[in-house]
Amino acid sequence: MNARTTRTLAAALSLTAALAISGCSSSDSAGSTDSSGKSGKPQLTVSGAYMPEPVDDKMAGAFMVIENGSKTADKLTAVTSPLSDDLQIHETKDQKMRHVQALDVPAGGELRLERGGSHIMFMGLKNKPKVGDKITIELRFEKADPVKVDLDVKERTYSAQNSTAH
Known part of the structure; x- marks a missing residue:
């Protein structure tokens, strides 16, 4: 050289x-x-997001797994969607559902939003989604940037098969 x-x-x-x-x-x-x-900042990913087809236009639930691949814990603090102006975060303990301000997303862990457990509730739907539709939501966190998620509208009897659950 x-x-x-x-x-x-x-x-x-x-x-x-x-x-x-x-x-x-x-x-x-x-x-x-x-x-x-x-x-x-926490690095969050979402998988298995779905909404069972609502029975009416009064309410619907949303379910998914939020994974935190970082060493920083976070909290799910809010959810927004064009489908409803009133989305709530619900926790189920001792077979009782209650509205909460936030749910923990542990560092290196996951928050499972599932039937019979913690979940997101849509109150007062603007329209009634049908099987096959996609509903957009935005998850908001205490520390991480917002995450946009498309919920697949599934049959009312659908239950996610969690083959990766431990």
């Missing part, structure tokens, strides 16, 4: 290192990263 090539290569490596270092300390709406490369 000649001296010019060596200087160009050294400059390119220095710039790459500087960008990598500054990227590790930046904080943006997509989630900041710490020195281990892990996100400072």
